[in-house]
Amino acid sequence: MTMPRSIILGCGSYLPERIVTNDELAQRVDTTDEWIVERTGIRQRHIAEEGQLTSDLALAAAERAIEHAGIDVDDIDLVILATTTPDQTFPSTATKVQAALGMSNGAAFDIQAVCSGFLYGISTADAFIRSGQARTVLLIGAETFSRILDWEDRGTCVLFGDGAGAVVLQASANGADKDNDASAGHNQERGVLSTHLHSDGKLNNLLYVDGGPSSTQTVGHVRMVGREVFRHAVTNLAAVVDEALDANSLEREDITWIVPHQANKRILDSTARKLGVSPDRVVTTVDRHANTSAASIPLALDAAVKDGRIKRGDLLLLEAMGGGLTWGSALVRW
Numbered sequence: 001m002t003m004p005r006s007i008i009l010g011c012g013s014y015l016p017e018r019i020v021t022n023d024e025l026a027q028r029v030d031t032t033d034e035w036i037v038e039r040t041g042i043r044q045r046h047i048a049e050e051g052q053l054t055s056d057l058a059l060a061a062a063e064r065a066i067e068h069a070g071i072d073v074d075d076i077d078l079v080i081l082a083t084t085t086p087d088q089t090f091p092s093t094a095t096k097v098q099a100a101l102g103m104s105n106g107a108a109f110d111i112q113a114v115c116s117g118f119l120y121g122i123s124t125a126d127a128f129i130r131s132g133q134a135r136t137v138l139l140i141g142a143e144t145f146s147r148i149l150d151w152e153d154r155g156t157c158v159l160f161g162d163g164a165g166a167v168v169l170q171a172s173a174n175g176a177d178k179d180n181d182a183s184a185g186h187n188q189e190r191g192v193l194s195t196h197l198h199s200d201g202k203l204n205n206l207l208y209v210d211g212g213p214s215s216t217q218t219v220g221h222v223r224m225v226g227r228e229v230f231r232h233a234v235t236n237l238a239a240v241v242d243e244a245l246d247a248n249s250l251e252r253e254d255i256t257w258i259v260p261h262q263a264n265k266r267i268l269d270s271t272a273r274k275l276g277v278s279p280d281r282v283v284t285t286v287d288r289h290a291n292t293s294a295a296s297i298p299l300a301l302d303a304a305v306k307d308g309r310i311k312r313g314d315l316l317l318l319e320a321m322g323g324g325l326t327w328g329s330a331l332v333r334w
């Protein structure tokens, strides 16, 4: 029996209307536009309005992805939502989106892997599809990260933003999809070619939130040892790119687009340099969106699909690193 392949049928995203510039932040904390742009490449971020929840952002992105995919809500049998900023400790934000979409069937759950959440989500969705447990999966990355920032800590509050992105994945038996050429090799066919996930819990003190239901009964604020995170990010991200290529007998030159987690322009540039990949092949939105954690990859993906850069048949390498530490990759033939 041939195992089905997970095809990404469509994508969508949503950003809150309110834009906060670096100059505006400089009125709140001791920083400057020049410092932020030079160290991070960030020029602005979108921030959710009071009362606008992660589930609201997620729903807007999901509706756009469903429309782009050309499917019916009733086709979806699994909703996975990657977030670090759920509406409530429980129930999962995924179940709130499921209800808002009017779904009464299927299953829904959240995934927590901070900035790597969307990749943990793709890997999970792909496993559900390959095993036959789900046929159509709505995968969302959504964050109101502004709610867990310490707005007096200039070392972290300038780095993050709010937003949501979503994709619809659907099972397609190898060779059976009309866009898949049965005679083509494994790595030429459309869909998710592989995913690789990693974590090293010994490093969880480099990037964390100083609160939680079980420890402090508060939500807490983001704390980070920036330099150490930077160092691990460049090493780990270059390694997962090679791991993904090796697993599929592909070369760095075969990658059409790297769609990275948008943490910091310097991390994107250093990783590209280490890989010998031109920065022109790296989809970059960090200047406009800042770091939206689990939402950043689907936001970048949607931007590059909708402006026509990403085309059918392109080879996409998605990669991320975040708190945990967690990191990983997904190789996708669009």
Ligand code: ACO
Pocket (backbone or CB within 6 Å): 030, 031, 032, 035, 036, 039, 040, 115, 154, 155, 156, 158, 159, 207, 224, 225, 226, 227, 228, 229, 230, 233, 261, 262, 263, 264, 291, 321, 322, 323
């Ligand atoms: N404005 C002005 N000065 C600042 C600011 C700011 N916003 N933030 C920190 N500084 C100061 C510090 O106080 C320090 O001053 P001091 O020398 O007087 O003590 C000085 O700048 C240097 O601080 P560093 O933290 O050493 O600065 P660095 O060059 O490492 O840049 C940064 C900091 C941008 C956070 C960098 O470490 C980084 O990008 N790290 C990666 C972290 C990241 O992207 N995390 C996102 C989540 S994880 C992920 O998604 C991969």
